[in-house]
Amino acid sequence: MTLRHALARLLLLGATPSLAAGRVPYGGELRVAHTGPAEPGEPSLADSPTEATLLGLLSRPACHLAPDGHLSPTLARELSRPSAQVVRLGLPSPAQANALVRAWAQLTGPEAPSPYRALLFPLRGEGRQLSPTGDTLELALAFPWPDMERALCHPALAPPRSIPAALGPFSAAGSNSVEARLAWTGGRPYLDRLRLLPTDERGLSRLWTTQEAQVALGVLPDAGTASGAALYATYLAWSPRRVPPDFRQAVESALDREDLTRLFVHGPAVPMPHLLPPAILLQSPVTRSAPPPAPQAGRKVTLLYDAGSEDQRAVAERLQVRLHDRGYAVALEPLPRAGLRARWAKGDYELMLHSLLLPPVPGPALAVVLDAAGRKDLLGVELPRIGALADPAARDAKARERALALAPSIPLLPLYAQGLALRAAPEVGGLVFDAQGLPMLDGAWLQPAVTGVPGARR
Amino acid sequence: MRLRTRLALAFALLALVPLAVMVPFTLTRLRATLSRGLDARMDGATASAQEALERAAANARRAVEELVESPAMEDLAREARADTARAIRADTAQPLMKSRGLTVLTLFDRKGTTLSSGHLPARRGDPDPALFAVTREKSPKPVPVKVTVRGDEGLREVPALITARPVDYGDSRLWVVGGVLLDQGLAAHLSRLTGAEVALLSGDAVVARAGGVTPPTVARVLPLGEAATVRLVFSRAAEREATVGVLRSFLLLAGLGLSFAVLLGLLMARRITQPVEALTSGARRVGEGALDVQVQVKATGEVGELVKTFNHMTTELRSTTERLVASERVAAWQEVARRLAHEIKNPLTPIRMSLETLMAVQDARDARFPALFRDSAGVILEEVDRLKRIVDEFSQFARLPKPQLEPVDLGELARNVLSLYASPPPGIHIHSEVQPGVMAKADRDQLTQVLVNLVKNAEEAMAKGGGALHVRVRGNDREAVVEVRDSGPGIPPEHRARIFEPYFTTKEGGTGLGLAIAARILQEHGGKLDVGGEPGQGACFTLSLPREPRGSTCRASTRT
């Protein structure tokens, strides 16, 4: 389902007659049930679509990318290029500038490294030596990188929601409740308040059927649900020194991505045969390369996966089953996401499932994927070549082409990409997805109650 | 070996023998009994394990049947007919499985493709021929099948009891294949049930093991088709422990019995040997001369008689000895009196004769009277002196002073005596052999007198033919010995018993009191004087002084 369809359907959903002078009505409390945690963690770790959505309520990155590619500043008041190699962010106050610098330093620093640091790779010194001057942050680029602004809209580059300088369309008002921020750069949300109902999948459907939730985030795709772009990509990464050389063929031959997305992974998911998700790299049929290697018994490998992700668990178990036929005894080791990233940063893994929320722009997305594969060395080679092209379309095409060319040489196997599906009650209007595939709850509004017409719902 | 020991040993032996006979017999019987008990227990446990397995199978069968009949399954089948992938998800089977108490549940479509698997959700979409083969079973009973499940280190095959039921909805058919894994849980259950260590084997590989038993063990094997074997391992530890316990108590008993027997033996022996020992010591004391020994023990029976007889004997012996001594004393005094009278009579005769001559001359008024008077008076005085000497010596013999004991170096003493003979008479050679440092407590003067007497005797014995005089001083830790040996004619054996008697002499002009006094001195010192040597080859006098007050041996006849 394309975004436009979703949008159209939402518009239709909102077309229930009611008297509102044509203006979007303000006020009301929206009850949002979701499958995410009650408290999303650091932005670089809260990168599943649900978590990123929840994070985005309270803390936004510098800018926002609309589905049509239109870029608008959010946390930043303005985003400009005083010269070709400098991106200037004008922030509401020095506190936000400092918060951004600190958040980015943590991303690139040694304590909690994250693959999203690749988004900042084109900055001089990879963004480690940033210092704001007042409320202005000047980002000097190491090489031409016209996609810098688009990359800065990634949710992982937002300041942590816990710090006072974090700004979002909402502000926290008690546990599981957020209130509209009047002074939000993008405009005060229509809703007065969002009540968040963290639950699990079962609870989601219960809350939906009992009409306790007006929006259910993270539902299974179905008729009547809307989904964002599938940019939450999951990869199987391996350490080339620790697995046999024919491992890629073994996995490729053992694993059917269609099966994975159809049978094992929740939510709107699409098979991802190439390094980048289908949303940014149009799929061409993948030719099965080499014949599958002969199964050889007795190979033992350990697969790390995110303990907090049901999908990863299912996929890890599926890999365990499928690789079993190829002679691999796969031991599973669930780790919390922070632990997983730490193991990734140390290179201490044999196999690992990586789920990354890729930016909707091919160049930065490729950078993140290469870094996640442990090939940070390639960034310095590939990104300048992509960034040298001035035309956005040519640049994106070049990034896609490089993604196709590099795929066989990096120790990373793309598996599938997921989006976020949601279900909204008929009285909820204006709920659309951004380019990142995340629903913009700040744009939602509630249909004023119409007397005499019970809130009928399918 | 002493009687007491012998008796204790005999008692101990008496106590051990029945034990030694009893223990092996009892142990053998006990083992046999316990082994029968264990066999019975193992049979029972094996049977109950079998029953538990059958019950598990029956439960699984019932659970699968209930599941198939359940409305939830009907709904599922209906929805699956419309859209299988949407109706049946990877996690559909798991709650169904868990709610029915099953550990294996797979929903297959008609062709054998896994639609959802509760035990291995990741199997979805794959065929599972091993499991699907159950659908072709004729019997409704669960059959043992090897099922692939997840393990910590990859997949593993675990035997399970599986049954299959179809669910039809219209023209579509779902297969519900479910059962129970023969896994750790079941093993633990069986282990709890049987009290044995339960191992579930698939081929040779141990799939699950539960319970632990202490060795030694014995195993029973319960085959479950081709897929699995249940091995029950029972402990023989209880049996062994019982045996060991019995053995231990036997040993304890044996130890107790033994010590009791020894104690009893000792007590008995004591009762028996006490009179005997008292008799022995009494006899020894009698032997040592204590004739008034009376054994004071309570004894009955033969031993009592013996004691009574012994006491009677000593009483008799004493009275006899007293009578003998009295008569001997009388005889001795008679002899002394005879000798003394004889000695005194001898001078009296010349005195009488002289006095009669004088009176005769006097009467004759012989002119020779003055000359004769002088002569006769001289004879009388000489004889009176002689009488006086006899009386002095007798009184000296009778009143020998108490020796003043002091440490005396016998070697030095011997050398001092011999130095008096620095120039011996011709033909006589004096040899001395002195062990240095032989000390004894003695009265120096008296001992010197004894030695001088002995040396003088030896010199006199060799006065005619000459010879060699050997003086030898030696000592051991008990006594100090001085030997005086000559090469004279020796002492004939018939005289040996008498040479220490007073007034016995073989010499002309001897009083016969020298050796008697010497023997008396040594007796006062607690020592003794012996005489040895063969006749014709010289005599040997051995002077022994105790270094300690008591004890002495002698190789020859001893006079004290």
Next chain:
Amino acid sequence: MSRALAAALLLSALSAPAAQPPPPQSAPAAPSTSAAPALERLAQAVAADVRAMKPEPPVALSLSGGAPELRRAFGTLLASRLASAGLAPVVLEAPSPEAAESLAREQGTRALVRLTLGVEAGELRAHGDAFGTWVNFWSGRTATRAPSPAAAIAQAVEADAAALALAAVEPPSPRTPAATPEESRPPRLLGAVLARLPSPPAALAAGDLDGDGRDEVVALTERSVHVFTAEGSLVAERSLDVLPPGPAPTREPFGALAILSGPPRIAAASTRFAHGEVLALENGSLRFVSRLEAVPLGPDARGGFVPGQTAFAPEVRLGNGEQRLTGVPARFTTFSSANSRLLLVHPDGSASFFARPSVAPVPLSGLGAGSALGDLDGDGTPELLTTSPELQPSPDVLRVFKTSGSAPTAHEPLWQGPLPAGRALHVVTANLDGDKRREVVVGLTRPDGTGELFLLRQGVP
């Protein structure tokens, strides 16, 4: 409307470059209509259709429907297109399409194209048929083919202001001068796109800024002010980005715009910025005049924003600030005044209609945010124009009511017609041609996130 004006419009339509325009999205920064006028594009499309059926020249053209000026202009354009294709067109002046066929045969043309022109929902349409009028040589008269159309032609292009102006030119008739304003006939509005905006409009106003007797249309978007001529071409644009950011911006662009009298000036305030600006149009550019603290609801009305919301606070000062409008029951989202009548539309679709500022308002209901008072028929009494009160109507409808009665919206509307896709939140009336009747300009927020100014003007009956 004078004939000279029509000629001028036609001239401007013809003189526009004939080059194929780039797609509108690729040049969003330049708010204007498509480079080629609507008539030209329609003529091109119809000519292509005619050429595709390969008619035998000469070809007769017969046009009907629409205003005569529109017919004439289109006929000229189409004829020139067909002539350049070698089809030797002849434009017939037939009283009816039926009569055109015989006329064509009389004139000896071999084919006839009959077209009906019309402006409908912002589109300029031409539909009709084309067939051969070949006469059997031997019989001389009898048509040898069935009278069914050989080919159907139906083309439509987005109308523009020029086309609309042509369509609105009334044919000179003896009745027109005699007609008095009081016995006004119901308005009949034809619509066309006046101009495009890169972002949705935040406020609209119209007024004569350059003193030529015709109003300019001023549109406020989120961050800038645009001034358009009556023909829809951009005169001037000024960004407001130099202003300090506002403390409580709204998600949708929202603001207020008024043309101040005296020396004509624009007063603009957007919720994006902390305060507004007064601007003057000088030599084709907007010049900063003064800082504006209040929110200009109208030429002589001031108000204030509800922070963060697309509404004004229920406090309105009239005149030079001393007079306060009493009886405003609630916050409102639209303010309009005409001929001392005031209309305030509240967010819930109700409205307060003040016949005079000093009297108590008449409550109305069922009004949309795109509401305005304006004298469309030139009778001296403003009509009430309003869009649909629905949140997302498709299509939105513009309705025109009389205000003379007690409850204007209770009566049947004088006119109603659909609007193009999008949300119509701003409606103003403007005098674009200098006559007594005012035209309607609707500010539309298009679904693609851009804006559009849609012009509705009186068409021929």
